Amino acid sequence: MATASTPATPFIAWGLLLHIVWVSIAAGVGLVVLFSLGLASLSMARGKERNAASRAAALTFAVVTGLVILAALGWGLVLIVKKS
Amino acid sequence: MAVAKNVGTATHPSNRKVKSVTKVSALRVFSFAMRDSLASNGAVHNMLLLPIVIAVALAFDFTNGFHDTANAVAPTIATGALKPRTAVALCSVLNLVGAFLSLKVAATIASALVAQNLVTLPVIFAGLIGAICWNVTTWYFAIPSSSSHALIGGVIGAMLVLSGGHSVLWSGLFSKVIIPAGLAPFVALVAAGVAVIAARRLTNKVDRATSTVGFRIGQIGSSSLLSLAHGTNDAQKTMGVVTLALIANGTLAANGATPWWVVVACAIAIGLGTLFGGWRIIRTMGKGFTNLTPQQGFAAQIASSAVILTSSHMGIPLSTTHVATGSIIGVGAASPHQPVRWRLVGNVALAWVITLPAAGLAGAAAYFFSHAIGGTFGVIVLAIVAAMYLAVIFRLSRRAVVNASNVNDTLGEEVATDKQPVLAA
Numbered sequence: 001m002a003t004a005s006t007p008a009t010p011f012i013a014w015g016l017l018l019h020i021v022w023v024s025i026a027a028g029v030g031l032v033v034l035f036s037l038g039l040a041s042l043s044m045a046r047g048k049e050r051n052a053a054s055r056a057a058a059l060t061f062a063v064v065t066g067l068v069i070l071a072a073l074g075w076g077l078v079l080i081v082k083k084s
Numbered sequence: 085m086a087v088a089k090n091v092g093t094a095t096h097p098s099n100r101k102v103k104s105v106t107k108v109s110a111l112r113v114f115s116f117a118m119r120d121s122l123a124s125n126g127a128v129h130n131m132l133l134l135p136i137v138i139a140v141a142l143a144f145d146f147t148n149g150f151h152d153t154a155n156a157v158a159p160t161i162a163t164g165a166l167k168p169r170t171a172v173a174l175c176s177v178l179n180l181v182g183a184f185l186s187l188k189v190a191a192t193i194a195s196a197l198v199a200q201n202l203v204t205l206p207v208i209f210a211g212l213i214g215a216i217c218w219n220v221t222t223w224y225f226a227i228p229s230s231s232s233h234a235l236i237g238g239v240i241g242a243m244l245v246l247s248g249g250h251s252v253l254w255s256g257l258f259s260k261v262i263i264p265a266g267l268a269p270f271v272a273l274v275a276a277g278v279a280v281i282a283a284r285r286l287t288n289k290v291d292r293a294t295s296t297v298g299f300r301i302g303q304i305g306s307s308s309l310l311s312l313a314h315g316t317n318d319a320q321k322t323m324g325v326v327t328l329a330l331i332a333n334g335t336l337a338a339n340g341a342t343p344w345w346v347v348v349a350c351a352i353a354i355g356l357g358t359l360f361g362g363w364r365i366i367r368t369m370g371k372g373f374t375n376l377t378p379q380q381g382f383a384a385q386i387a388s389s390a391v392i393l394t395s396s397h398m399g400i401p402l403s404t405t406h407v408a409t410g411s412i413i414g415v416g417a418a419s420p421h422q423p424v425r426w427r428l429v430g431n432v433a434l435a436w437v438i439t440l441p442a443a444g445l446a447g448a449a450a451y452f453f454s455h456a457i458g459g460t461f462g463v464i465v466l467a468i469v470a471a472m473y474l475a476v477i478f479r480l481s482r483r484a485v486v487n488a489s490n491v492n493d494t495l496g497e498e499v500a501t502d503k504q505p506v507l508a509a
Contacts, residue, residue, distance in 0.1 A: 012255070012258055012259045012263055013259050016259075016398055016400075017259075017263060017264065017267060017400075019398070020264075020271075020391075020394050020395050020398055020400065021267065021271050023390075023394045024271055024272075024275055024387075024390045024391040024394045024395075025271065025274060025275045025278070025390075027390035027393075027394065028275035028276065028279055028386055028387035028388075028389075028390035028391065029275060029278050029279045029282060029387075031279075031386050031390065032279035032280070032282060032283050032382070032383050032386050032387070033279070033282050033283070033286065035283075035302055035382070035386075036282065036283040036286035036287050037286055039286075039287055039290060039294070039295065039298040039299070039302075040286055040287050040289065040290055042294070042298070043287075043289070043290040043291065043294045043295075043298075046294070073309065076393060077185065077312075077393075079397065080185055080186050080316065080393060080396060080397050081185050081186065
């Protein structure tokens with residue numbers, strides 16, 4: 001017997017929970033990786049054994065990672081405020 | 085009628101004995117009449133009770149702040165990235181700011197855990213008393229337990245005594261509290277563990293001094309982010325409870341939005357509580373589980389922030405304590421030269437498991453007690469008993485003070501020389 005039923009709300013929203021799990025791990029690991037890359041680049045930029053061009057490139061990379069981190073954090077906070 | 089009759093007898097001029105007895109019975113009648121009016125007259129009842137419930141909710145928010153300061157600042161203080169008082173002050177300000185960022189968790193607390201039409205003010209009051217008592221007790225024993233679970237457990241315990249199982253929205257409770265409570269520490273542990281391994285590999289050629297200074301600076305940022313995250317998640321829980329109280333009182337319609345003054349009051353309460361600094365728990369989290377390096381502290385705090393902010397965004401009232409502890413254990417477990425003190429982890433995990441039922445029992449007992457006395461009078465008696473209990477705990481805590489000056493002492497040594505009730509193995 002076919003019945004026209006509305007989609008029932010699941011007892012436990014596994015989809016939502018899994019979404020939180022993967023976003024959390026991706027964001028947490030991603031930010032730490034970016035910061036570590038930036039720090040490593042900054043250390044390279046300060047190394048005296050390298051030539052000026054590679055030091056400038058390393059410094060640029062460090063600045064870019066810093067900006068990406070700030071942008072990611074800003075975007076995340078804007079998302080949170082907007083959705084509320 | 086009884087009052088009129090007694091008063092009439094009391095005016096009789098010829099019999100002193102009768103006069104004295106009648107004075108006593110008139111007083112008794114007055115006190116019973118007062119109690120009955122407080123219990124049965126809705127207007128008087130709510131006019132007195134609503135401000136009391138809101139005040140106690142804000143008191144809970146204050147305990148939430150000082151109980152959970154450790155979540156955001158313990159690694160920062162333990163690694164010396166910031167001085168203890170500076171770290172706590174920064175955390176306090178950012179908790180205040182974070183409380184204004186989102187209201188999704190408040191909505192969940194107000195609408196998804198208990199049936200709004202069955203909630204009463206005495207139930208919320210009893211739940212809050214149970215949660216405050218549990219929070220202060222665990223603070224005394226320096227256990228980083230969940231304030232959120234204490235709150236939810238307390239309210240649900242009182243609800244169960246009032247109306248039975250049908251008053252609890254079990255789906256919401258499992259989906260938004262119990263399952264996330266089980267998952268969150270493991271997600272944080274994995275995220276922090278993977279993050280610290282990646283950080284170690286990426287910075288293995290960086291000289292030690294640059295790495296230490298770099299990660300310490302990073303920790304100031306990550307601690308700030310975590311404080312903000314804590315404000316977005318935890319301040320909202322009290323906002324949700326106050327909203328529920330306003331709905332129970334008829335001040336707000338069912339599913340009504342949290343008023344702005346509730347947001348402001350809760351933000352200030354959690355900010356002040358954080359400023360008070362829960363030094364005992366800060367020491368357990370910063371020095372108890374493992375000896376953190378700046379790199380580990382940074383990875384743990386970023387992982388915690390990511391988990392908490394994502395769950396706040398989705399409206400899940402996570403325990404920030406579980407997340408922060410999971411992250412610290414994760415970075416310790418992923419670092420072979422920084423052993424984790426698993427015995428302490430086991431004790432804390434046990435405290436986590438019993439928090440929800442214990443706070444539930446405390447809330448249920450509190451409601452039973454106040455209901456047995458009856459009405460607002462019962463609520464006032466319960467408030468006095470709870471205040472006396474809290475005074476005893478604070479007095480006991482003065483025997484071995486933990487503050488900014490000794491927060492970085494090693495736990496094991498402390499236990500050997502002091503009567504400090506800490507959970508160290």
